[in-house]
Amino acid sequence: MRLGSLERSIMEALWNRPEGALAQDLAGALPSRPAVTTVLTVLVRLSHKGMVSRERLGRAHLYRAAATKDSFVAETMRAALDEAGDLEAAVNRFVGTVSPEVAAALRDALAGRDGAVP
Incomplete structure (x- = not known):
């Protein structure tokens, strides 16, 4: 939004x-x-x-x-990805632009969700 x-x-x-x-x-x-x-x-x-x-x-x-700023930011990111024509390309472009700290946070979040990320 x-x-x-x-x-x-x-x-x-x-x-x-x-x-x-x-x-x-x-x-x-x-x-x-x-x-x-x-x-x-x-x-x-x-x-x-x-x-x-x-x-x-x-x-x-x-x-x-009504919700935290973190919740708003997460929902905004999810909504933006929902609008992507090519989800994989959009995610790859996004990941290519983030700082090492954001990349580490993404890896940690995915590891917590799926058990482990190679």
């Missing part, structure tokens, strides 16, 4: 605040200083996408990320 720049900024702020945040607090914390109404509009959009949950808190709502 692709996010616009304001959506991404709001999600980053929520991932950094697992306890949640009010729209007014988010608007004040973002570098671009958007209007609270703009932040509310984006939060509603993110809620419809299943990325944000909200809880009534008096007259306002407390917003929280």
Whole structure:
């Protein structure tokens, strides 16, 4: 799932605040200083996408990320691979671009899933 720049900024702020945040607090914390109404509009959009949950808190709502940033990144990678015309070519190109640390993490993850990777 692709996010616009304001959506991404709001999600980053929520991932950094697992306890949640009010729209007014988010608007004040973002570098671009958007209007609270703009932040509310984006939060509603993110809620419809299943990325944000909200809880009534008096007259306002407390917003929280519905999943961790790691979960979001993993789902984004999976969705991108699902769109590949040639899965093997896409994976090979991806692997050819990653750092040694990422390659090691991939090997470790695969070893944990399949028992062993040669």
